[in-house]
Amino acid sequence: MEKYWGFIIPAVSVIVALIIAAFVIMAVGKSPIEAYAIMVKGAFGSSAAIVNTIVKTTPLILTGLAVGFGFRAGVFNIGAEGQMIMGALTATAVGINLGWAPPYFALSLTIIAGMLAGAGWAAIAGYLKAKTGAHEVVTTIMLNWIATYLSSYMVQVPLAVGSGTPKSPEIAPSAKLPILMKVGPMEMSAGIIISVIAAIVMYVLLEKTTTGYEVKAAGFNPYAAEYGGISISKNVTMSMAISGALAGLAGVVELMGVHHRFLGTLSGGKGFDGISIALIGQNHPIGIIFAALLMGALRTGSNEMQFAGISKHIVMIIQGIVIFLVAADRIVRTMILWRKRKKVKA
Amino acid sequence: MRVIEAILDVFRNPQFYSITLTASTPLIYASLGGVFSEVTGVVNIALEGIMLMGAFVSTAFAYYTGNPWIGILMAMVVGVGIAWLHAWASIKWWGDQIVSGTAIILIAQGITGFLMKPVFGQVGQTDLEKFKMIKHITKDINPIIRPIKLPFPENSFLGQAFGTISPLVILAFVSVFIGWFIIYKTTLGLRMRSVGENPEAADTLGVNVYRIRYFGVLMSGVFASIGGAFLSVGDTGIFKELMTGGRGFIALAAMILGNWNPIGAMFASLLFGASEAFANQLQSSKLIEVSSSVKPLFNMVPFIVTLIVIGGFIGKTRPPAADGIPYKKSE
Numbered sequence: 060m061e062k063y064w065g066f067i068i069p070a071v072s073v074i075v076a077l078i079i080a081a082f083v084i085m086a087v088g089k090s091p092i093e094a095y096a097i098m099v100k101g102a103f104g105s106s107a108a109i110v111n112t113i114v115k116t117t118p119l120i121l122t123g124l125a126v127g128f129g130f131r132a133g134v135f136n137i138g139a140e141g142q143m144i145m146g147a148l149t150a151t152a153v154g155i156n157l158g159w160a161p162p163y164f165a166l167s168l169t170i171i172a173g174m175l176a177g178a179g180w181a182a183i184a185g186y187l188k189a190k191t192g193a194h195e196v197v198t199t200i201m202l203n204w205i206a207t208y209l210s211s212y213m214v215q216v217p218l219a220v221g222s223g224t225p226k227s228p229e230i231a232p233s234a235k236l237p238i239l240m241k242v243g244p245m246e247m248s249a250g251i252i253i254s255v256i257a258a259i260v261m262y263v264l265l266e267k268t269t270t271g272y273e274v275k276a277a278g279f280n281p282y283a284a285e286y287g288g289i290s291i292s293k294n295v296t297m298s299m300a301i302s303g304a305l306a307g308l309a310g311v312v313e314l315m316g317v318h319h320r321f322l323g324t325l326s327g328g329k330g331f332d333g334i335s336i337a338l339i340g341q342n343h344p345i346g347i348i349f350a351a352l353l354m355g356a357l358r359t360g361s362n363e364m365q366f367a368g369i370s371k372h373i374v375m376i377i378q379g380i381v382i383f384l385v386a387a388d389r390i391v392r393t394m395i396l397w398r399k400r401k402k403v404k405a
Numbered sequence: 406m407r408v409i410e411a412i413l414d415v416f417r418n419p420q421f422y423s424i425t426l427t428a429s430t431p432l433i434y435a436s437l438g439g440v441f442s443e444v445t446g447v448v449n450i451a452l453e454g455i456m457l458m459g460a461f462v463s464t465a466f467a468y469y470t471g472n473p474w475i476g477i478l479m480a481m482v483v484g485v486g487i488a489w490l491h492a493w494a495s496i497k498w499w500g501d502q503i504v505s506g507t508a509i510i511l512i513a514q515g516i517t518g519f520l521m522k523p524v525f526g527q528v529g530q531t532d533l534e535k536f537k538m539i540k541h542i543t544k545d546i547n548p549i550i551r552p553i554k555l556p557f558p559e560n561s562f563l564g565q566a567f568g569t570i571s572p573l574v575i576l577a578f579v580s581v582f583i584g585w586f587i588i589y590k591t592t593l594g595l596r597m598r599s600v601g602e603n604p605e606a607a608d609t610l611g612v613n614v615y616r617i618r619y620f621g622v623l624m625s626g627v628f629a630s631i632g633g634a635f636l637s638v639g640d641t642g643i644f645k646e647l648m649t650g651g652r653g654f655i656a657l658a659a660m661i662l663g664n665w666n667p668i669g670a671m672f673a674s675l676l677f678g679a680s681e682a683f684a685n686q687l688q689s690s691k692l693i694e695v696s697s698s699v700k701p702l703f704n705m706v707p708f709i710v711t712l713i714v715i716g717g718f719i720g721k722t723r724p725p726a727a728d729g730i731p732y733k734k735s736e
Contacts, residue, residue: 083516087523135503187716196450196503197661200654201712208701208708215698334507370522375515383490383508387500 065346068388069339069381071395073353076380080373087369094369101363102356110245114317116355118143120254121309122333123351124261125302127342131265132298133278138184138199139306140330141206142177146307147314148210149176151218151321154230154314165233170253170311177307178300180206185299189292195299203330214321227321236316248316254351257305258344265344274298306330332358335378338385354378411692419565421679421686426567426574427640428685429678431456431649433577434632435656436663436670437584438625442488443665444588445621446601446727450506451491452629453653454513455484459633461517464644465524467548468536473638474550477573477631484630485623487513492622496615499731510653518646530645548642573631573639580628584667597621601725604732614732629653655707658715664722673714680710 081091102112122139129136136142150173157165184198211225218227236248265271276284277294285291313325332354339353340346357378361371384391415421435452442449462483463476470476491509494500521528526539533548552571557564588594599607600617608614632652637644655677662676663669684706688695695703 083519087519137507191716193716194661197654197658197715198712200651201658201708201715204651204708205705205712208705211701212699215701219698331511335511338504370519370528372515372518375511376519377515379508379510379512379515381508382511383494383505386502386504386508387494387498389498389500390494 064388064392065341065343067395068391069341069346069350069385071391072381072384073339073377075384075391075394076377079380080377083376084369084373089367089369094364094367094373097363097367098357098360100360102360107242107245108359110240110242110247112352112355112359113247113251114245115358116351117248117250117254117316118309118313118329119332119336119351119354119358120348121257121305121312122330123336123340123347123354124257124333124344125305125309125330126333127337127340127344127347128261128265128274128305129298129302130337130342131278132274132294132302133281134185134188134195134295134298134302136181136184136199136299136302136306137196137334138181138202138330139302139309139333140326140328141199141203142180142303142306143310143313143326143330144203144206144210145180145310146173146177147310147325148206148213148321149173149307150311150314151227151230154234155218155228156231157234158231160231160233162233165231166236166315169230169234169315170308173311173314174304174307177310178304181303181306182296182300185296188299189295210321211323214323218321220320225323229320230315234315235319236312246317248312250312250316253308253312255348257308258348261305262344306333309333332378335382338382407693411687411690414690414692415683415686418686419562421682422566423570424682424685425675425679426570427678428681429675430571430574430577430639431632431635431652432656432659432674432677433581433671434635435629435653436659436674437577437581437667438628438632439657439660440588440663440665440667440670441584441597441628442622442625443660443728444601444725445597445618446604446725446730446732447492447495447618447622448502448506448729449488449491449622449625450503450654450657451487451509451513452506452625452656453649453651454506454510455487455626455629456633456636456649456653456656457510457513457517457647458487459484459630460637460648461520461633461644462630463634464531464548464637464642467638467642468525468531468533468546471544471546473548476548476638477550477634480630480634481627484626484633486626488622488626488629489619492619495731496618496622499733502729502731514647517644521646525644528646530648531643533642548638550639571635571639573635576631577635578671580631581667581671584628588667593617593620598725600732601727604727608732608734614734618732629656632656651708655711658711661722661724662714665724676714677707677711681707 084091084094125139126136150169153172154169184195187193187198188195214225214227220228236250238246240247273289277289277291281291336350336354340350357374361374365371459480463480466479467473467476494505495502525531525536552569557568596612596617600614604614659673660670662673684703688703
């Protein structure tokens with residue numbers, strides 16, 4: 060039984076959350092069955108819907124990996140949102156100036172710039188935690204707001220183009236990710252391949268390398284790890300930087316694969332979704348891919364639900380309940396064991 | 406040089422001091438709530454979510470009943486309810502307190518967004534006139550708690566800065582003093598601190614660790630929700646989606662900087678409130694011309710100040726020893 064808890068707890072949490080959300084939908088006088096049917100149809104009902112879901116899933120895998128890697132290393136990176144913004148913003152600044160470069164050069168340079176920016180932004184919080192003990196939850200939230208306002212300034216003044224919604228110019232065609240599939244207006248870029256590769260790299264890094272072992276050891280029991288000769292302060296900064304690089308990459312694939320220019324709405328809460336995804340996926344790269352798919356489907360489906368008069372905020376409520384139950388996983392364990400005990404008695 | 410002159414001018418303007426008070430008040434309440442919770446050993450990052458619910462609930466009741474004080478009262482009730490959820494997960498079920506707090510923030514953001522249309526008839530932000538039209542209400546509604554006049558000479562500096570003031574601002578300082586008195590001068594406070602420092606020892610001495618921790622967390626719900634309600638019915642009279650805008654986390658920073666002491670947290674809140682007021686006043690200064698596209702840079706100021714202060718000073722403050730660690734009573 061113990062082996063399967065990693066799967067059972069998130070699965071039961073999601074089901075319980077969907078049931079509670081059904082009551083919330085009922086409370087505003089709508090039919091939850093109809094609402095969920097619209098949601099499923101919106102996410103998987105046609106080939107365009109499926110492509111849309113995959114496009115939405117792509118950055119979520121990366122923010123999920125970012126937060127999940129942080130959890131494994133013992134840091135709570137609640138700042139994936141800001142790191143994603145900084146990654147996309149820096150990649151934009153680089154990408155719009157690469158018209159002269161051949162694609163392989165432009166692509167790799169833009170990706171690396173974005174990842175470095177995300178890593179650097181997160182490393183500030185890591186460094187502060189290592190040096191002064193400032194809790195990363197407070198510092199990364201502050202960095203989120205600073206990134207939000209900084210990007211808002213950047214697309215209004217130095218990088219501004221056109222009128223209307225503040226936006227940057229388009230990045231060079233050579234810096235756009237190749238399109239794998241096109242259904243109607245929906246384009247699926249190579250971003251999904253990047254995301255899956257990132258998940259594999261994280262798996263190998265955590266399970267097969269010394270660095271991964273040190274990161275996990277430091278996250279599991281910092282005092283024992285320090286005693287065993289692992290530098291905690293170095294590890295905290297490095298873990299935050301790797302986590303931030305993944306979040307930065309999320310911003311990069313969203314920029315190079317979907318919008319091709321920086322917009323204020325580019326991050327749109329995807330960094331925060333990473334927290335739910337990491338927890339549902341139990342911080343395991345493969346689990347995170349599936350959790351991201353679930354969240355991507357919820358996001359795509361909820362857009363359709365919005366047309367049926369049900370606010371898409373319901374997704375946030377579902378996410379919140381899932382995280383709550385995963386945080387206090389003993390509630391779910393007790394629920395399951397209690398049922399079992401009752402069965403045994405009967 | 407003009408910039409320096411503009412900065413000095415901000416400090417000479419009484420309005421800066423009155424805005425500082427308005428900007429600090431939500432932080433004072435929320436950080437006091439944070440102190441109550443963490444002194445007993447429960448980390449409560451849900452403050453942001455509780456504040457948001459407080460702002461929402463108080464606006465809703467102020468609009469429907471026409472009495473903002475009923476709004477405040479109901480905000481407190483709901484605030485205690487959400488805080489109980491956090492207490493239940495972290496005390497009874499030994500849940501991860503930071504993750505549970507994050508969950509509650511998400512639930513609060515989700516519920517307030519979800520209920521905008523059913524409750525106020527519009528999304529984004531509330532508009533009292535439209536609300537009255539939609540709900541066919543004809544009577545006058547005053548959604549803002551009436552400020553009171555203090556006996557300062559009207560044209561004096563003090564009169565302009567603090568002459569008209571919301572009773573909630575005064576109540577904030579009173580609450581801080583009462584909070585400090587409870588935590589440091591009463592038996593209950595001694596128990597709270599002992600449970601936060603060494604729950605095993607407190608338990609051995611017959612203190613009910615769980616009950617004291619529940620008390621601490623529920624009190625944080627009371628104060629954080631008033632702090633949130635101040636943003637709506639205490640100040641602007643409207644509710645905006647996500648209107649707390651990170652203030653719950655700035656309040657946490659104030660609590661840390663204030664070394665988990667209500668009075669320290671109050672001074673830290675005033676510092677962060679002053680930085681918000683400063684940015685606000687400087688960008689509207691007549692001595693320098695600030696185009697609207699540069700305004701985001703000014704909005705960054707409170708967050709940068711918080712980051713620097715928290716990164717630079719935190720090593721010198723110390724959290725309660727058992728802060729964030731669930732207490733597992735041995736059977």
